[in-house]
Amino acid sequence: MLTGNNDRLDSHQSGTVSFSDTLATLFDPTTIRHFEAFGVGPGWRCWEVAGGSAVVSWLARKVGVTGKVVVTDADASWASVPSRPPVERRVHEVGAQEPPGEGFDLVHARVALLHVPDRERALRSMAKALRPGGRLLVEDADLTLQPLICPDEYGPEQQLANRLRHGVRRVLAGQGADLAQGRRLPRLLRETGLHRVEADAYFPVTAPACAALEVATIRQVRADLVAEGLASDQDIDQHLSNIACGAMDLAAAPMISAWGRKS
Template identity: 70%
Template sequence: MTLTEGHLLEIGQSSASARFDALATLFDPMTLRHIEDFGIGLGWRCWEVGAGGRSLVPWLAKKVGPTGKVVATDVDTSWVTTLARPPIEVRVHDVAAQEPPGERFDLVHARLVLSHVPDPERALRSMIKALRPGGRLLVEETDLGLQPLVCPDECGPEEQLANRLRKGMGRLLAGRGIDVAHGRRLPRLLREFGLRRVEAGTHFPMATPACAALESVTIERLRDQLIAAGYASERAIDRHLANIAVGTMDLAAVPMVSAWGRKP
């Protein structure tokens, strides 16, 4: 995955690990269910694009077995380097600037990649190019515009503060060139780029410990930028983080759109 220069979510290792863990808890079950529905099995060739986390690659490797192959790529592979043993191959790769790391894949999957690369259409075309005829592409992106509140049930001052900060986060990301509404366009893009049998679905987790963990790490990571842009004060952020720690708010993650299709 290639991140835009000065990407807001560049963080330290411990914070990144907490974010990866929360994302895996919230969204892996949905992703794995889709891939299972594709019929993944022994001998499949898979390309995991932007393999920043460690959760999906081992699962794919177990599914494809010793006769299959899982190519895991990212511009920073430090998170998955220890997984590099057959059938897993780890490569440093820029999906938006380089040719695919192979061809005739049965499955290509990318989560939270397209909205963060400088040329998402080129990246998408690269993924499709890498598929064999009949191969499946699964791409997943959040869409803040589909549900812009972190507390849909805005029942008190704690929830109101949370929603003000979420709106500020959306403005901040959009102002830095990050597409916060990319998810809704995925089905159309897959059709326009030639895939068939395109479908999509949206997952909207709410009121779980992982939602709270993801909200805490995201706000902490964006603290300085939110304050500098005038969207929040130090005191407001500290109060919001304390409110999360109490555990009485029903927090929601940003909706994740999954779209998939088959190469003719």
């Protein structure tokens, strides 16, 4: 489901398929449902860590002219994208630098920690930035909780897809990704000192966006899969052709959302 280079998750663009668009299609409704439950509204100060444009736009509309949405990313070129109040963009490495402010009502990160070397420090930084009573929402996939791209493995196409998914996990693990990050989130949030920690999960079993995300993922790690002997070019071409036929039920890894409050 999710891929990246050795430094960070490339959630912007790979080939002709946008990771940000497919992630938004699959998971924005869940993220926004949590925001609504928190009561995000006028005057809120929010820190969005490497957030997608739709989530940032939603937050900006809700907080209004009296609020603020600080959006951070380690990619300097991304931060040059024009913004206007209440949105402020900054170059920032969440696992290596101090928070870009304090007293936030909400801090949110979705699939932002996959390639952060010190994930626990990043979580402590996000919790530190909250005001008393402020909420931290962290969302990450768990690629080992449900390791199959085709849960219904009934034919050779599905078997090939699942073999390639195993290869993708091997590549990501070799790059230092924590494939079980999602399931650890509730414990990690409690360890930062947050209270009233809760979590849920969303598991898309089949959707056009799941197929688009799989195509983008395979294209991005194709060279790694071949170089490490995990798949051949013929395997990959066949898998992409199978997806293009539109008859495969492709699942995204479960996205676990965990949240808590600062006392």
